[in-house]
Amino acid sequence: MTDSLGFLISDVARLMRRRFDERARNSGSSVTQWRTLKVVARNEGINQGKLAELLEIEPITACRMIDRLEEGGFVERRRDPADRRAWRIHLTDKAGPVLDAFHLLAADMFEEALQGLNQQQREELSASLSVVRSNLSTANESKEAANG
Numbered sequence: 001m002t003d004s005l006g007f008l009i010s011d012v013a014r015l016m017r018r019r020f021d022e023r024a025r026n027s028g029s030s031v032t033q034w035r036t037l038k039v040v041a042r043n044e045g046i047n048q049g050k051l052a053e054l055l056e057i058e059p060i061t062a063c064r065m066i067d068r069l070e071e072g073g074f075v076e077r078r079r080d081p082a083d084r085r086a087w088r089i090h091l092t093d094k095a096g097p098v099l100d101a102f103h104l105l106a107a108d109m110f111e112e113a114l115q116g117l118n119q120q121q122r123e124e125l126s127a128s129l130s131v132v133r134s135n136l137s138t139a140n141e142s143k144e145a146a147n148g
Helices: 002-026 031-042 048-055 059-071 095-113 119-147
Strands: 075-080 083-091
Touching (some): 002 031, 031 048, 048 059, 048 083, 059 075
């Protein structure tokens, strides 16, 4: 069960990313850009290092991504008032409609993916995955604290 469950979760995540990326590309963007904008929206004023950490990418990759988003007018870098060497990332007004469009793409994709599941099954699936995520997050945090 554990091997097949792991592969199933991995396959579902891969297929969802692929499906979303196809739809996003048709709108002129990518999953990577959407994820970056979404993380910045949830963490307005985040610094580049923390952004890279949350995206699970190298800092130089995050820097390049921010460069592209800044060139497109979706984010702006502002000096960190506490550290003149650091930059804080903020969304611009131009990012709002893009995030809204991505939310619609995601909602359509999720609706397609969840066809055949009634509302109770959808809620149970979401609740179960939340528990799994919490278990894994808590286990990782405990391990990091122990290795301190």
